Amino acid sequence: MGWNSLDDMDLQGKGVLVRVDINVPVDNGRVTDDTRIQRIVPTIRDILAQGGRPVLLAHFGRPKGQVVPEMSLQTLVPALEAAFDAPVLFCADCRGPAAESAVAAQTTGQVVLLENTRFHAGEEKNDVALAAEMAKLGDIYCNDAFSAAHRAHASTEALARLLPACAGRLMQAELTALEGALGTPVRPVTAVVGGAKVSTKLDLLGNLVAKVDTLVIGGGMANTFLAAQGVDVGKSLCEHDLADTAREILTKAEAAGCTILLPTDVVVAREFKAGADNETVAAAACPADAMILDAGPETVAAVGAALDASKTLIWNGPMGAFEIAPFDMATNAAAQKAAALTTNGSLTSVAGGGDTVAALNQAGAAEAFTYISTAGGAFLEWMEGKELPGVAALTT
DSSP: BBOOOOGOOOOOOOOEEEEEEOOOOOETEESSSHHHHHHHHHHHHHHHTTOOOOEEEEEOOOOOSOOOGGOGGGGGGHHHHHHHHHHHEEEEESSSSHHHHHHHOTTTTEEEEEOOGSSHHHHHOOHHHHHHHHHTTTTTTEOGGGGGSSOOOHHHHHHHGOOOEEEEEEHHHHHHHIIIISSSSSEEEEEEEEEEEEGHHHHHHHHHHOOSSSSOOHHHHHHHHHHHTTTTOTSOOOOOGHHHHHHHHHEEEHTTTTTEOSEEEEEESSSSSOOEEEEEEEEEGGTTOOOOEEEEEEHHHHHHHHHHSEEEEEESSSSTTTTTTTTTTHHHEEEEEHHHHHHHTTTEEEEESSHHHHHHHHOGGGGGEEEEETTTTHHHEEEEEEOOOHTTTTBB
């Protein structure tokens, strides 16, 4: 582990600047989904328990360096107080005299919430001067916002280099899970990658074929690979212009000893709507007037066999048009298989990405997975093998 955690820091009597992601949905002044707030609770409670004084830094929306009243973090105070079971004092700035006064007045047991960091243009420019002003507000820097770690911003990168720095509990869990899945995994490793387009996941696929033993490709992107092999995919979503790229990935996988699983049978329909008339055909037999909307039972059985033989699973993206029944069958079946193997202790399963979380929740499988990342872009960039500035800045 190349970074410190809260366990490595002496927090007693210290002001702890905690970068969090509480960019939650709000409707009429009320938080409608507090998932991100709940996930930072362990960090805040640990700091309070060790006699530290948490001072929260966060962004909200995209104000682009302007003060936008409807993007003020003050709205979140009631939800934060309920989650932390502690008083939360709000300050209308994240730097300068007002912030310094708020922090000076903070007592043990209280949490200070500073205003939206993105109200300052220097935040997204990774301005060292802004970071230096923030650094005056605490003794220790703690990053608990893995979801913002792929951005080199003043509160995620520059600030981490100005104070003794550590990872919060959520960041620690993310880094530990991802290191276990891709860094030093227990083999064999299988990756399930789905979604609509190959073009959005080229870097991801290129990195994974060199890291995993089996790569399952599903969703619309599987159609592009099938077409690249000369299969007529009818009216299916397909990026025909990426056929050469798909073939390059297949060649790279073969050279690396990575087995790629593509659908061998598919569920097709003439229209994309719930309950549409559909049939299951061989992958190479898609009717010219139909579109592929899911993988078939033969493919699901092959994926299940791959999971049975695996010790580690990384999952990003659905295997079909999971939003609409009955085209959620393959995603649900594979997710439930992975969940069962995780529950019996034979598989370590890590998943992430917006559609992925929704698909696993819909399948009733999410809670059984070893770790589910809600980080989105940061999770993808990690899987792509890219260095995340917010993580690199924590490296000891």
